Structures are given as structure tokens and as C-alpha cells.
Amino acid sequence: xxxxxxxxxxxxxxxGQFPQIPAGEANRAEVAFSGRSNVGKSSLINKLxxxxxxxxxxxxxxxxxTINFFTTGWLKSDSTPSPNGIYIVDLPGxxxxxxxxxxxxxxxxLTERYLKSGRAGLLVQLIDFRHPPxxxxxxxxxxxxxxxIPFVIALxxxxxxxxxxxxxxxxxxxxxxxxxxxxxxxxSAETGEGVLELRKFIEKSVILQDEQT
Numbered sequence: 001x002x003x004x005x006x007x008x009x010x011x012x013x014x015x016g017q018f019p020q021i022p023a024g025e026a027n028r029a030e031v032a033f034s035g036r037s038n039v040g041k042s043s044l045i046n047k048l049x050x051x052x053x054x055x056x057x058x059x060x061x062x063x064x065x066t067i068n069f070f071t072t073g074w075l076k077s078d079s080t081p082s083p084n085g086i087y088i089v090d091l092p093g094x095x096x097x098x099x100x101x102x103x104x105x106x107x108x109x110l111t112e113r114y115l116k117s118g119r120a121g122l123l124v125q126l127i128d129f130r131h132p133p134x135x136x137x138x139x140x141x142x143x144x145x146x147x148x149i150p151f152v153i154a155l156x157x158x159x160x161x162x163x164x165x166x167x168x169x170x171x172x173x174x175x176x177x178x179x180x181x182x183x184x185x186x187x188s189a190e191t192g193e194g195v196l197e198l199r200k201f202i203e204k205s206v207i208l209q210d211e212q213t
Contacts, residue, residue, distance in 0.1 A: 003074065003203060004072050004073070004074055004075075004085065004086060004199070004203055005072060005074060005075055005085075006048065006049055006050055006072065006199060007049075007050050007073075008072065008073030009049040009050075009051060009054060009070050009071065009072045009073070010054075010070065010071050011068065011069075011070055012069040012070060012071045013069050014066040014067065014068045015066055015067050015069075016065055016066045016110075017110070018067075018109075018110055018113040018117075021114070024087075025084075027084040028071075028085060028086055029086045029121040029206035030087040030089050030119050030120050030121055031086055031087070031088055031089065031120070031121060031122045031123075031124065031202055031205075031206060032089040032091055032114070032115070032119075032120040032122070032123045032124070033045060033088070033089065033090055033091060033124045033126065034094075034123055034124070034126065034140055035093060035125065035127065035137075035156075036093055036094055036095035036126075036128075036134055036136055036137065037094065037095060038093070039093070039126045039127070039156055040126065040128070040156040040189055041055075041093060042055040042090070043055075043189035044124075044126060044154060044156060044187060044189055045070070045088060045090060047192065047195055048088075048195060048199065049070065049072070049088065054070060055068065055090055065092060066092065067089060067090065067091055067092065067111075068089070069087050069089055070087065070088040070089075070090070071085055071086075071087060071088075072085045072086050072088060073085055074086070086202075086206060089114070089119075091111050091114065092110060092111055094111070094136050094140075095134055095136040112143075115143070115144075115147065115149060120149060122150050122151065122152070122202060122205045122206055123144060123150070123151040123152075124151070124153075124198070124202075125137070125140055125141065125144070125151050125152070125153050125154070126156050127153055127156070128155075128156055128157055129156060129157055129158050129160070129161060129169055129186060129187075130157055130160055130161060130165075130169070133176055133177060138177075138178065141178075150205060151183075152183040152184070152185060152198070152205070153177075153182055153183065153184045153185070154185050154194065154198060155184060155187060156187050156188075157188065157189075158188045158191075158193055158194065159190045159191045159193065166186075185197050185198050185201065
């Protein structure tokens with residue numbers, strides 16, 4: 001049975017500068033979500049949390065300039081509610097060509113400082129299944145490998161590909177990702193494909209300390 005109550009999530013806070021972010025709570029693990037602008041990050045988070053508009057879906061890529069924190073409910077081993085849970089951390093999207101250079105640098109610094117802080121117990125890296133990973137995607141993967149940050153790749157917009165197209169993209173990704181033994185989940189916010197698999201992966205990967213309270 002799921003220990004995280006995925007149906008009980010709320011926006012906690014948004015921060016535009018890293019020094020604004022308070023120290024993490026000892027009883028809350030943080031799961032961060034990263035990806036280029038317009039990769040479907042907000043849609044994935046909303047689907048994961050069974051909400052329609054908790055994470056804002058923008059029609060203008062590159063407009064997310066904050067780190068957004070969402071809280072989830074958490075059940076104890078006896079299935080009773082606990083005050084603890086996890087933070088879902090929505091990192092700024094990257095790679096939008098029309099974003100000003102100064103803004104790109106600020107977004108990059110905000111994300112880099114968050115990841116270097118060691119707060120993230122897991123990072124979900126989103127990549128558009130339909131296309132090869134961008135240079136920015138590969139830089140993110142390399143950064144996480146170097147910093148030894150646990151991560152899983154979510155291949156978004158899987159419903160947009162036919163069966164043969166999927167097979168071709170899976171084969172191509174073996175060379176494009178440049179890494180071995182990666183955890184990869186094919187995901188669709190439209191059909192719900194991959195939702196349960198990603199939830200289970202998150203639950204197995206984070207360490208929650210609510211039994212100590």
C-alpha cells in the first residue's frame with residue numbers, strides 16, 4: 001500500500017532566490033523535478049499529485065522563475081495520517097531560446113545552488129521522448145552523476161509516439177544518453193502512463209523519518 005498520500009498535496013511556497021529558502025525539515029524528504037521549458041513538467045507534477053492545476057501550466061515557456069515547493073500527505077505504517085510527508089520541488093525550466101541571457105544565468109544559479117545544497121533525496125529528470133536529449137539535458141545528467149545525486153529519467157509525452165516510433169527512440173536513446181544502467185520511465189500526462197511506476201520509484205527512493213515523531 002502507498003505510504004504517500006498522493007491525493008493530498010498543497011502548494012507550500014515559491015522562492016525566486018536561493019537564500020530565501022529556509023532550511024529543510026528533518027522529517028521531510030525532498031524530491032526535485034527538472035527539465036527544459038515546455039517539456040511537460042507542470043503537467044507531470046499535476047498528474048502525479050492527481051490535481052489539475054496545482055502546478056501552473058504556462059502557455060509561455062521560460063516564464064517559471066521560481067523554485068516551487070509542494071507538500072504531500074504521508075501515512076504511518078498503521079495507515080493513520082502523519083504530519084510529515086515529502087516536498088515535491090519544481091525547479092525552473094531551462095533552455096528556452098527566447099529567455100534573456102541574464103535570466104538564464106539567474107535560473108541556472110538558482111537550480112545549481114539548490115542541487116549543490118544536498119537537499120534533494122531524488123531528482124526526476126524530464127526529457128521529451130519524441131526528441132534526442134538536448135545539450136542542457138545532457139549537462140544536467142552529467143552534473144547529477146558528478147555530484148552523486150540519485151535520479152530517474154521520465155520520458156514525457158509518450159502518448160505522442162506510435163509503437164514503431166517508440167521502439168526507434170528507445171534504441172536511439174541508448175547512444176544519446178551516454179550513460180549505462182539508467183532508471184527510465186515512459187510517461188504521459190494525457191493517458192496516465194507511468195504515473196504508478198513513478199510514484200512507486202519515488203516511495204522506494206526517499207527516506208522518510210516520520211516514525212521518529
